[in-house]
Amino acid sequence: MNLRSRKFRFFALALVAGLGLAGCGKGCGKAGVGKQEGLTLIPSDSNVVVGVNWKKVQESPMGAKLLEGVPPEAQPFLKDVDNLVLGVKATPMGGSPKDFVGVVSGKLDTAAMVKQMGDQAQKSGATMTDEDYEGVKIYSTSKDPDIAVAMLDSQAVFGSKDSVKRALDLAKKKGDSVEKNKEVMDLINGLDKGKMVWAVATIPPGSIPAGGGGGMGNPLSSLESVKALDLALDYNQNLTLDLGVITGSKEDAQQMMTMANSYKTLFGGSVASKSPELGKILGGLSIDAKENKVVLALKLDQATVEDLANKAKQKQGAMPMGMDEGMGAPAPAVPGTPETAPSAP
Numbered sequence: 001m002n003l004r005s006r007k008f009r010f011f012a013l014a015l016v017a018g019l020g021l022a023g024c025g026k027g028c029g030k031a032g033v034g035k036q037e038g039l040t041l042i043p044s045d046s047n048v049v050v051g052v053n054w055k056k057v058q059e060s061p062m063g064a065k066l067l068e069g070v071p072p073e074a075q076p077f078l079k080d081v082d083n084l085v086l087g088v089k090a091t092p093m094g095g096s097p098k099d100f101v102g103v104v105s106g107k108l109d110t111a112a113m114v115k116q117m118g119d120q121a122q123k124s125g126a127t128m129t130d131e132d133y134e135g136v137k138i139y140s141t142s143k144d145p146d147i148a149v150a151m152l153d154s155q156a157v158f159g160s161k162d163s164v165k166r167a168l169d170l171a172k173k174k175g176d177s178v179e180k181n182k183e184v185m186d187l188i189n190g191l192d193k194g195k196m197v198w199a200v201a202t203i204p205p206g207s208i209p210a211g212g213g214g215g216m217g218n219p220l221s222s223l224e225s226v227k228a229l230d231l232a233l234d235y236n237q238n239l240t241l242d243l244g245v246i247t248g249s250k251e252d253a254q255q256m257m258t259m260a261n262s263y264k265t266l267f268g269g270s271v272a273s274k275s276p277e278l279g280k281i282l283g284g285l286s287i288d289a290k291e292n293k294v295v296l297a298l299k300l301d302q303a304t305v306e307d308l309a310n311k312a313k314q315k316q317g318a319m320p321m322g323m324d325e326g327m328g329a330p331a332p333a334v335p336g337t338p339e340t341a342p343s344a345p
Helices: 010-021 054-059 063-067 110-124 161-171 182-189 250-274 276-283 302-318
Strands: 048-053 081-088 100-106 128-133 136-141 147-152 155-160 197-202 226-235 238-247 285-290 293-301
Touching: 048 054, 054 063, 054 081, 100 161, 136 161, 147 161, 155 161, 182 197, 182 226, 238 250, 238 302, 250 276, 250 285, 250 293, 276 285, 276 293, 276 302, 293 302
Parallel strands: none
Antiparallel strands: 048 081, 048 197, 081 100, 100 155, 128 136, 136 147, 147 155, 197 226, 226 238, 238 293, 285 293
16 A cells, blocks of 8 residues: 555645635625535546545545645645635546546635745745636646645635636536435435445446456456445544445346455465565455445555555555656546646646
């Protein structure tokens, strides 16, 4: 588990991006709009939704790790954040999502953010720009002109500029939010949103390549039936992660569970002998099926998590210059997650 992974730090960097640009002074950008629940500002066509309880993240053993790479002068602003909700409009495999929006909620010191925003822009050689959108100022920088931030009461809304504008429309009750997307909301309502991190994703048609054929001989045959995913993660004394894979039928779920457990039994010993770290993860993993859902449940104690993180860090440090995580391959991401986080100005 590489806690310094670019993808894993996405949420912390997104928070900094939202807060770093969000300073517009008290009363700026409200235009009669009060604080909204995060989901009410996520567009209805978002098929990936992620929720982060930032207070729990900071209090967890991984809190300090997630702040690595965040500018020290920006870190104090993160203490004022309560939570983050992120919505993404995913595209089929091979495409890059362009529509994403995040809502940061908490007690935001806008005056201090103005200074932070100016300092960061100056350090990067960027200039800050703003435009008026129906009475609300939208901020961006010359460095990242397609990433925008706006303030709504005690919230910062950030993301692609068009998505931010759609969120501002939703704040004024114009259009439909993701709460009108029954397929996504059924997934969200089935999760424990009190966890540190939760996520859901519906799988767009064509996202998983056709495997061709059926039966246990072809593992892709069961993957074709995947319709959606959900995830819940918590970390205090133990790290617990529950990943749900929703399939087209109960039979598909049973086949996928049987296949996964068979592979774990057949190859688990060999994997553990070659990579003790993966062996520990497999040892803490259970796989079950409930109706049309396969549940992969992982539980690791804190000592094991820290050991895995340290070993991953050591391996990363030993890589030849120019090679990224995973020997040059991008780290895995939730389907439709932007490849890079919006950067602070």
